[in-house]
Amino acid sequence: MxxxxxxxxxxxxxxxxxxxxxxxxxxxxxxxxxxxxxxxxxxxxxxxxxxxxxxxxxxxxxxxxxxxxxxxxxxxxxxxxxxxxxxxxxxxxxxxxxxxxxxxxxxxxxxxxxxxxxxxxxxxERKPSSFYYFAYGSCMDDARFKLAKVEHYFKQIIGGGTLDRFTTRFTLVRPDGSRADMVEDGGETEGVLYEVPFDAIRYLYKREGVNEGTYRPAFVDVTVGDQVYEDCLTFLVLKKSEEIAPPGHYRSEIEKGADLYLSEAFRKKIRSHMDSLIKP
Missing domain, CATH: 3.10.490.10 (Gamma-glutamyl cyclotransferase-like)
Known part of the structure; x- marks a missing residue:
């Protein structure tokens, strides 16, 4: 029965x-x-x-x-x-x-x-001494960390990680092009996992526009090698639009981080996907 x-x-x-x-x-x-x-x-x-x-x-x-x-x-x-x-x-x-x-x-x-x-x-509420942060867009690169003088928060890089059930997409549309998002569609994506001090949280929430309703915090399990890191903080686009291509400077940051930490297969996949998107 x-x-x-x-x-x-x-x-x-x-x-x-x-x-x-x-x-x-x-x-x-x-x-x-x-x-x-x-x-x-x-x-x-x-x-x-x-x-x-x-x-x-x-x-x-x-x-x-x-x-x-x-x-x-x-x-x-x-x-x-x-x-x-x-x-x-x-x-x-x-x-x-x-x-x-x-x-x-x-x-x-x-x-x-x-x-x-x-x-x-x-x-x-807990304010732990540190937490895990999963980056899948421009935060895979440290260029803007340096501009904001917060690169010291992001020195502890666990490595390239995989996330099940989600796919990297570009749904946050801006006049110059889109920004990255993850959509839960049963796929798999990759990104960079950091261990950061709690003090980094204010920078991350501000950068991702949490208070303005741009991205929202979410918590995911990320696999790096043979270890699973539970409840890693990441950010998802709140109001998703039809994808368009990201601007050149943003794409460059994604590619730099991906080239350092992510698999060759994923690097090829994300480049191919960005190439397929219509430019604004």
Whole structure:
């Protein structure tokens, strides 16, 4: 007999590598590592967030196919919360899913997590001495680090790494050409993994235009050699447009970093893709 399944959107302690993921989600099938809904995220102050579904703001999470048995166990964990059917956006389009939410009134006394991302919020709260940062665009090269006088933050290079499920694309369109993005389409991409001090985070958020809504923080697992580095910070374009070619100076930075750290096969693939794009 085939097990009944449902699609579940998670945004807190059920996320990959979070507190309850291993015990409750390990048998569930990931559908999207990059997923989001309309709503607001709040810190309960008890080690987990809650979500209110609203038209304003965005909550980021992951999408899974879960069995009824798993959902029953999660029901017990989420006792007191509403199981709500919602529309979830992914890079492959919208999906209908269930999520555990609360009413707006119940969240009135809680602290809002303005980023809508539990992992990003925790990183800023914990302030670790260092963290891993995955660069796949111009930050693979150090030219602009030097211009900004922050190159000392990026001296610890772990190496060229691979990321499953995502492909490098050029969806951030500017008058002179596009900038890099990663789209979750089941592919594979490569980039440079750094270990950086926590002080680098302000520069990275500013450079990527996080507060302006250009890129958003995301957390990915990157493989370098035979080692997997978990929850590495990276940045994804918020409003994706049809791809066009990047400008020459930006392409040069990508190629310089790629030539130093990435595989020959990937270097050929990314050059071929950039060549195929229409110039502005």
């Amino acid at each position: 085939t097990k009944e399944t449902k699609t579940l959107f998670v945004y807190g302690t059920l996320l990959k590598h979070e507190k309850y993921h291993e015990t409750l989600m390990k048998e569930s099938s990931p559908l999207a590592a990059s997923a989001w809904i309309k709503g607001r995220l709040y810190d309960t102050g008890e080690g987990y967030p809650v979500c209110v579904v609203l038209e304003q703001n965005t909550v980021y999470g992951e999408l899974y196919e879960v069995s009824d048995e798993t959902l029953h166990k999660i029901d017990e964990l989420e006792e007191g919360y509403d199981q709500q059917e919602i529309e979830v956006m992914t890079d492959q389009g919208p999906r209908s899913a269930v999520a555990y939410t609360i009413g707006k009134q119940k969240a009135s006394s809680l602290k809002e997590i303005e980023s809508g991302c539990w992992k990003s919020y925790q990183l800023w």
